[in-house]
């Protein structure tokens with residue numbers, strides 16, 4: 001066991017008092033505890049932080065998302081005014097790049113009310129700093145409930161993966177919840193506990209009974225509830241949503257719980273509050289939730305295909321034109337990282353979910369459903 005963090009001490013006391021906790025509870029405490037949580041107290045992003053996200057790789061990412069939003073705004077009838085809301089904005093880089101891109105479209109730029117939904121007070125400050133002059137146009141909210149009643153475009157990058165999920169392990173005919181308890185040496189450890197008698201937890205589209213012993217199923221009611229809320233919001237007011245994250249496009253089995261610190265995988269339980277905790281997003285579950293809430297959901301695309309379909313290469317070419325060779329090589333490497341299929345690239349692992357109010361026309365580059 002490495003040096004005790006304040007959260008470790010607190011979790012040990014809590015578990016000793018009231019028993020093992022779910023991965024979802026562990027994650028919620030580690031990420032968002034007001035005094036010692038990861039997002040509330042640390043500086044996670046960038047090369048000097050714990051991990052690098054797509055908007056931090058290159059401005060190209062936010063510019064392409066911005067271009068998609070402008071196009072979509074035209075397709076849905078140029079509502080004015082409208083809300084553009086980003087969930088979990090991190091350093092605020094994506095919104096900064098979107099708003100800069102928006103200046104090419106005066107209609108969009110005049111009509112937009114930018115909103116950031118962010119749980120961490122500290123990160124709200126960082127976002128305001130990143131946005132600079134644009135910060136005065138932005139309002140911060142805790143959730144969707146109190147947003148202005150207007151048509152709404154939504155966007156997020158690596159937001160859903162940070163929402164809590166639970167794991168269940170197959171044991172004979174039962175699915176036991178994987179929980180976190182206390183090891184004999186006093187540290188935290190995984191254990192399997194309670195059987196889930198309620199089989200509505202099991203996803204409808206997969207044959208859970210056919211899985212071998214030890215199979216791991218990840219379920220996130222939090223993520224599904226948020227996707228459903230977003231969809232209801234858009235169906236009531238008009239608009240569309242674009243959510244990007246890493247994960248799989250169909251529900252599957254496997255343990256994807258991960259901790260990242262200093263750009264490396266870290267122990268999940270050793271230093272609660274000091275590493276980022278995420279798991280792969282089940283896009284089929286999100287799509288089902290949005291669809292059940294009434295939205296029209298497009299077929300999920302890989303990030304690479306989405307960015308290329310939106311003109312990433314053309315934009316990269318324009319950005320590199322007349323630049324020094326080294327700068328052009330950097331842009332090429334960024335394009336590869338964002339859209340490529342290599343092991344360290346984001347193009348294949350990351351997926352894009354788009355849904356919209358039901359009566360809308362097709363939203364390129366998504367195929368129709």
Ligand code: SAH
Pocket residue numbers: 032039045053054055056087088089090091094117118119120123156157158159162163
């Ligand atoms: N979108 C950013 C950051 C991703 S990290 C990027 O791509 O760089 C996840 C972000 O979601 C952080 O800003 C974190 O504070 C925020 N977050 C996590 N849980 C949240 C919740 N329940 N409500 C609102 N924001 C949350």
